[in-house]
Every structure is written in structure tokens, then in C-alpha cells.
Amino acid sequence: MDLKTQIDLPRLPKHIAVIMDGNGRWAKQQGKPRVFGHKNGVQSVREITEACAELGVEYLTLYAFSTENWSRPAFEVNALMTLLVETVRKEIKTLMDNNIRLTSIGDIEKLPSKTQKALKEGMHATKGNKRMTLVLALNYSSRWEIRNAVQQLSSKVGRNELKSEEITDAMISEHLATKSIPDPELLIRTSGECRISNFLLWQIAYAELYFTDVFWPEFRKNNLYEAILDFQNRERRFGKTSEQIVTK
Numbered sequence: 044m045d046l047k048t049q050i051d052l053p054r055l056p057k058h059i060a061v062i063m064d065g066n067g068r069w070a071k072q073q074g075k076p077r078v079f080g081h082k083n084g085v086q087s088v089r090e091i092t093e094a095c096a097e098l099g100v101e102y103l104t105l106y107a108f109s110t111e112n113w114s115r116p117a118f119e120v121n122a123l124m125t126l127l128v129e130t131v132r133k134e135i136k137t138l139m140d141n142n143i144r145l146t147s148i149g150d151i152e153k154l155p156s157k158t159q160k161a162l163k164e165g166m167h168a169t170k171g172n173k174r175m176t177l178v179l180a181l182n183y184s185s186r187w188e189i190r191n192a193v194q195q196l197s198s199k200v201g202r203n204e205l206k207s208e209e210i211t212d213a214m215i216s217e218h219l220a221t222k223s224i225p226d227p228e229l230l231i232r233t234s235g236e237c238r239i240s241n242f243l244l245w246q247i248a249y250a251e252l253y254f255t256d257v258f259w260p261e262f263r264k265n266n267l268y269e270a271i272l273d274f275q276n277r278e279r280r281f282g283k284t285s286e287q288i289v290t291k
């Protein structure tokens with residue numbers, strides 16, 4: 044039986060988040076510059092977006108550029124920004140044809156104006172689409188958004204609109220960049236690195252983590268199906284005991 048048909052669709056993760064890693068090392072293995080890896084990574088973005096939409100995943104979040112990535116060589120940063128502009132422009136039609144909404148999390152206003160423009164156009168064009176939401180994390184880091192949330196909430200406390208003891212988990216979630224997005228249930232990181240790298244730290248409190256050695260440019264639909272099957276074979280206890288978990 045192929046992997047896709049083994050997936051239990053009613054138990055699909057609603058939200059999958061991916062740390063796309065290994066583009067540079069994959070390119071190096073081929074004797075090519077790092078940017079070659081990023082360019083090939085776009086095909087994986089396409090495949091995984093398509094696979095998630097076909098299965099019925101509601102949200103797919105891709106970590107495309109972190110606040111720390113600015114410290115890479117300028118040439119690589121520029122190439123990544125150009126690739127983003129080109130990809131978003133090229134893929135708008137496919138997103139429309141597949142009823143996929145594009146959105147973003149991160150400090151977008153600090154991206155180069157061309158990148159912002161392409162992104163905003165893509166988000167505007169697809170805003171009515173309902174089948175799946177593709178979230179690009181761009182100039183994003185968890186500490187950035189948690190700091191923002193703390194600043195916003197403490198300002199409310201300062202203006203006497205809120206008492207500090209009234210602050211709830213839900214209120215914190217509401218002040219994060221992901222405010223209208225459910226928490227991811229499955230987080231995948233490619234390339235053999237077992238780190239979270241400042242990604243969705245608050246939101247992954249109960250996510251299942253899946254690490255694979257496959258480099259991002261080689262990550263294909265079957266690799267995604269393997270990750271989902273692995274997720275479905277785990278027991279998600281949310282702090283309870285096995286006996287308390289009601290199984291169907």
C-alpha cells in the first residue's frame with residue numbers, strides 16, 4: 044500500500060509547520076553554490092504545499108527567513124529575497140487555481156520594498172481562498188513576537204486597561220503574529236538538525252516534533268506522508284496518562 048493511502052484523513056494534523064533546512068549543504072554536495080540549493084528548495088515548497096492541500100491540511104507554515112538570517116553574506120540574502128519575489132509572483136496563479144490563501148508572519152515592514160510588494164500582492168490576491176492557508180514566516184523569530192506581545196500587554200496594563208493578573212494564555216496567543224492561526228500539531232525539520240531555532244516557541248507547546256535527515260531540496264510528498272504517519276502513530280497525551288486518553 045502506498046504511503047498516502049495509509050494516512051488516516053480524519054486524524055490529519057490541522058496545521059503543519061516546517062523548518063526548511065539543508066539547502067546550502069545539499070548544494071555543496073553537488074559542488075554548487077548555496078543559492079543553487081535555495082532555488083531547488085522552491086520545488087519542495089511547491090510539492091509540499093500541493094500535498095498538504097490535496098490531503099486537507101488546513102494550515103501550512105514554512106520558515107522561509109528568520110530574523111537571524113540577515114547575518115548571512117549579503118549576496119545570499121539578496122538572492123533569497125529575489126527568489127521570494129519571483130516565487131510568490133509565479134505561484135499566484137497556482138494558489139488561485141488551488142484555492143490557497145497566502146499569508147505571512149514576521150516583521151514584514153523591514154523586508155526590502157520589492158519583497159514586501161510581491162508578498163502583499165500575493166496575500167491580497169488570495170485573501171478569499173478557503174481550502175488551505177499557506178503561512179510564510181519571513182523576518183520572523185519567536186522571541187521577536189513574544190517581545191512584541193509582552194510590550195503590547197504591558198502597555199495595556201500601564202493604561203489601566205488590564206490587570207497583570209488577568210493575563211491569560213489565550214490573551215498571549217492573541218498578541219502573537221499567529222493570532223488567527225491554530226497552533227501547529229506537527230513540526231517538521233529537515234536536514235538532520237534537531238533544533239527549533241527560534242520558531243513558534245509558544246505555539247509548539249504540544250506539537251509533535253519530527254526530524255528527518257533529508258535535505259529540504261530533496262523533501263518530497265512521500266517524505267511528508269512519512270512524517271504524517273509517524274505523527275499518527277504517536278499517542279498525544281497533553282499531560283494526561285495513557286489510560287485517560289479515550290481511543291476510538
Ligand code: FPP
Binds near residue numbers: 081082088107131
Ligand atoms: C535553510 O537552508 C533554508 C532557508 C533559510 C531558506 C528557505 C528558502 C527557500 C526554500 C526558497 C524560497 C522559499 C519560498 C517560501 C518561496 P540553509 O541555507 O540553512 O541550509 P544549510 O543549513 O545547509 O546551510
